[in-house]
Amino acid sequence: MQGFGVAILTQVIWAQLLLLGWARASELTFELPDNAKQCFYEDIIVGTKCTLEFQVVTGGHYDVDCRLDDPDGNVLYKEMKKQYDSFTFTASKNGSYKFCFSNEFSTFTHKTVYFDFQVGEDPPLFPNENRVSALTQMESACVSIHEALKSVIDYQTRFRLREAQGRSRAEDLNTRVAFWSIGEAIILLVVSIGQVVLLRSFFSDKKTTTTRVGS
Amino acid sequence: GVVVKALQVVLLLTFPLLTVMCSLCSALYFHIGETEKKCFIEEIPDETMVIGNYRTQLYDKQREEYLPATPGLGMFVEVKDPDDKVILSRQYGSEGRFTFTSHTPGEHQICLHSNSSKFALFAGGMLRVHLDIQVGEHATDYAEIAAKDKLTELQLRVRQLIEQVEQIQKEQNYQRYREERFRQTSESTNQRVLWWSIIQTLILVAIGFWQMRHLKSFFEAKKLV
Numbered sequence: 001m002q003g004f005g006v007a008i009l010t011q012v013i014w015a016q017l018l019l020l021g022w023a024r025a026s027e028l029t030f031e032l033p034d035n036a037k038q039c040f041y042e043d044i045i046v047g048t049k050c051t052l053e054f055q056v057v058t059g060g061h062y063d064v065d066c067r068l069d070d071p072d073g074n075v076l077y078k079e080m081k082k083q084y085d086s087f088t089f090t091a092s093k094n095g096s097y098k099f100c101f102s103n104e105f106s107t108f109t110h111k112t113v114y115f116d117f118q119v120g121e122d123p124p125l126f127p128n129e130n131r132v133s134a135l136t137q138m139e140s141a142c143v144s145i146h147e148a149l150k151s152v153i154d155y156q157t158r159f160r161l162r163e164a165q166g167r168s169r170a171e172d173l174n175t176r177v178a179f180w181s182i183g184e185a186i187i188l189l190v191v192s193i194g195q196v197v198l199l200r201s202f203f204s205d206k207k208t209t210t211t212r213v214g215s
Numbered sequence: 216g217v218v219v220k221a222l223q224v225v226l227l228l229t230f231p232l233l234t235v236m237c238s239l240c241s242a243l244y245f246h247i248g249e250t251e252k253k254c255f256i257e258e259i260p261d262e263t264m265v266i267g268n269y270r271t272q273l274y275d276k277q278r279e280e281y282l283p284a285t286p287g288l289g290m291f292v293e294v295k296d297p298d299d300k301v302i303l304s305r306q307y308g309s310e311g312r313f314t315f316t317s318h319t320p321g322e323h324q325i326c327l328h329s330n331s332s333k334f335a336l337f338a339g340g341m342l343r344v345h346l347d348i349q350v351g352e353h354a355t356d357y358a359e360i361a362a363k364d365k366l367t368e369l370q371l372r373v374r375q376l377i378e379q380v381e382q383i384q385k386e387q388n389y390q391r392y393r394e395e396r397f398r399q400t401s402e403s404t405n406q407r408v409l410w411w412s413i414i415q416t417l418i419l420v421a422i423g424f425w426q427m428r429h430l431k432s433f434f435e436a437k438k439l440v
Contacts, residue, residue: 026243026347029256040245112256117243142372149379153352156386160258163390167397174404181411185418192422196429203437 025122027157029057029114032064032103039100044091044119051118052077052099053086055161058168060109065102071095081105114161242268246341252328259350260389261320263382266354267292269327270345271309281343283309289330290344297321306330320389352382 024042032038044050056062066085068077070093077087077099091097103111135143247253257265271290272281292313294303302323303315317323329342355378361371 024242024347025353027350028243028346028348029258031254031256038245040243042243136369138369139372142369142376145376146372146379149376149383152383153379153386156383156390160386160390160393163393163397164258167393167400170397170400170404174400174407177404177407177411181407181415185411185415188415188418188422192426196426199430200433203433203439 024119025116026119027114027116029112032059032101032111032113034106034108034110035104037100037102037104038113039098040115040117041096041098042117042119043096044094046091046094048091048120049088050091050097050120051086051088052115053118054082054101054113054115055084055158057112057114057161057164059111060106062111062165064111064113065105066099067102068097068099070097116157242270242345242347244343244345247327247329247344248341249329249331252326253344254324254326255346255348256322256324257348257350258322259317259320260385261317263351263385264314264316264354265323265325265348265350267313267325267346267348269307269311269347271329272343272345274341274343288342290327291330293326295324295326297323320392351385352378 026042030038052068054064054066056064061081062083063081064083065080066077066082067075067079068087068089070076070091072093072095076089076097079085099115099117101113101115103109245253259265269290270283271288272283273288274281289306289308290311291306292303292311293301294313294315296302296317297319298321302318303313305313307313315323325348327344327346352375357371357375360366360374366374
């Protein structure tokens, strides 16, 4: 009887979890050093629609290798040297999905990578909701505004990343211009003074030899 | 009858508990070495709340699976603001939740590393860290607000919309501040290019004159000209 009760309990919990849909959105920005590989894992239930979106924010040519594997090791998505991409898939089996970002082709540039992994749909506002009636007009209007605002926030994030990219390039350019200008000025001075000194040295040697012969 | 009732009670209790606990059950996870420090960057506007949840698991070689880490093993969480000032630096247990609110807009850095100094604990394996970072509007717990303020469903939805719009407003404000910085950098580059070109041309011309004059007087002294 006890075992039966436990069995029922686990079945219902699993069903409730399925209803929850394990809905998640994980959004992270991290730094990927040169010759490094960073992997993330997520446990997904079969049938959930997932989206992986990534973008390289700063570093080098703004590209990274990305790879997504299913629990059996089959490659679902593999791209080399991509700046930005979005991949949607439906989980075909239960288990731990793995996605990796690799900067192994780069020798000295660190890359900052942003990714957004969306699993399932968003959870409902009321977790203990037991809807019997349909949504009222007001409520469905609220839902549609909510969805629209979500896409606005999404666009904002993408724009923020592009702006960060542009700004880091501009700051790079600024420091490079400063160093190169000072460097070139120094080189100019050194080369021109060196030229004069060298010319003088050619003629100075002849002078000492002639004077010696003279006296 | 009694068993069924007991089951019902247990179910009623476990479901909300599961929703709370399982906020990390399905979270993203990654592996971290013993002395490794993993940092994440969050670019956020000011007055934004960030909540981070993490859970660690240690690899058990005997059972060849990941088990919840021993209580002694904790994680050290350090949060730095855009000016590299530390705003949160605390040690938590093997499972923890950290919260901070940004006071300056910009890139905040959240770093995690384990506080273990005993190599035997890891035994060459890795620590599995489940991490979930929620920023701004995503960090609010609507069920809690509904219960506390006794809101109807419509009121709660409107509250959610208000929070979303506030987040959008804050981000737009931050965007204005960033664009100004970008413009300053571009104008500084423009100025630098302009001034250094002029200076370098002047140096060239001046050096040219100096060279000719110096060599001329040198050759005249040597009675070659």
